[in-house]
Amino acid sequence: MLAAEIQTLTLEAPVSTVTLLEDRAQVQRLGKEILTAGLWRVQVAQVAPVLSDKSLRAEFIGTSAGARVNDVRVHRRMLIKEADRTGLVEQLKTEWRSQYEHYHVLSEDRHQLEAQFEQIGTILVKALQELPVDAAWGQVDPMAWRSQLQPIFQRLRDIRSDILNTYHAQAQLQEAIARLVTRINTEARPDSIYTAHLEADLEILQTGEYSLAFDYVVPNALWRPYHQAQLQIGDSPQITFRTDGCVWQNTGEDWHNVDLVFSTARASLGTEPPLLSDDLLNIREKSKRIAVELRDQNVKTTGLGTEQRSPTIDLPGVDDGGEVRTIRSLHKANVPSDGNPYRIPLFQFQSPATIEHILMPEVALQVVRKSEQTNQAIYPILAGPVDLVRATEYIGRTTVGFIAPNEKFALGWGTDANMRVQRTESQKREKNHLTQWNTITNTIHVFLSNIGEEDRTIALTERVPVSELEKVKIEVLQEETRDRLQPDANGFCNWRLQIPAYSQSKVSLVYKIIGAPDIEGL
Incomplete structure (x- = not known):
């Protein structure tokens, strides 16, 4: 009995959809052809040589009751340029x-x-x-x-x-x-050029038009979110916020006129449980003296919060707030295989903004213009860099963290050149010879000068330490502190200052740190 004759065909199956992950991409090619009944060997040329063999899959889509894919594989070949043909x-x-x-x-x-x-x-x-x-x-x-x-x-x-x-x-x-x-x-030198093509064995039971899809995963492709914020200042300040997907790929195949899907899935993390190690416990005598130290703690994140917000974890790469998300590009895109970055628009929104001038002299002796707005998009803003454009002028770059939909967030828009700030700090130590308690008095003076022709409203923030021990007490001296201000639960002292044009202002903050005799490290 003679074997059935195998017919061959070179199928035009261009890349139609690419799903970009954090460190790889899933490519889908679609081809359509009229096939007669019998056995077919179909080839798709010029595919990425670096594709993962175990991820390769071929299937008929649509009406394919009379067709079956028996096998699909990839063939690679290395071409070597030996002679200088061009001179x-x-x-x-x-x-x-x-x-x-x-x-x-x-x-x-x-x-x-x-x-x-x-x-x-x-x-x-x-x-x-x-x-x-x-x-x-x-x-x-x-x-x-x-x-x-x-x-x-x-x-x-x-x-x-x-x-x-x-x-x-x-x-x-x-x-x-x-x-x-x-x-x-x-x-x-002889150059090595790798080429690859797909080969699929098909079994067609009846003649007709069939659509065939090839799916595979390629490395050397990644994406990261990139944002742009444009501020319009006037009677009603407004922010236009745009999010792009910045794509790099050097897979060996160009993506022309494709639909891009940006995913935050992390396939590289795997599902292996962590290795367990012994945790040894030691017993030691309690020290009679207590050593204290001063540490900084982040109180707020980039987002300013909504009515309800679930906690998130910091993950490397694309921060998606702990939930896998997919965002489809607005238009078809072209991404050549050259390793250069290409920005693809994803979404944008407009939001009313609240503008204020803030000053944290302990961090920087500069008054910063800050805008506060809400994420009006249906998608979250993923963590990434932000290009800042004030009106039509590019002024710099900042970064944002994960911002959920309908969540407020803040952006900094540079310093105010018309404000001058000076901060002085002094410290005085005393010891009560009767009780042996130590007292440290810190005095902070902040001087502000408005050399511009416009009035300024400045939100000034200073901080005092927050004690976690009963034997260490911190008191703010209201009589010597401006406006008799008291810090909040996190130790922040907030003033709202009205500084007219060509005028000056002064803010004083005095607080005491009182420690017991057995406290070390003050």
């Missing part, structure tokens, strides 16, 4: 010889100029040595000396200028020769 190497070698000869000519000219410079310098030294002898014999003629020495000095300057010009020309020529040598070595 480029010979042209480069000819150019190299010409520049090398020119370099030697410049070297000879420079040696001659240096020899002349040395000879004229010797003549000048001897002429200067004769001047005291002439003066001793009473032959003092400054005009004659000037007329004799001035041409020599001029000649020295001219030769020195020629030497420097020759030196710079040689340096530039040497760099050009080095670039030529690099190009010659690159063009002369």
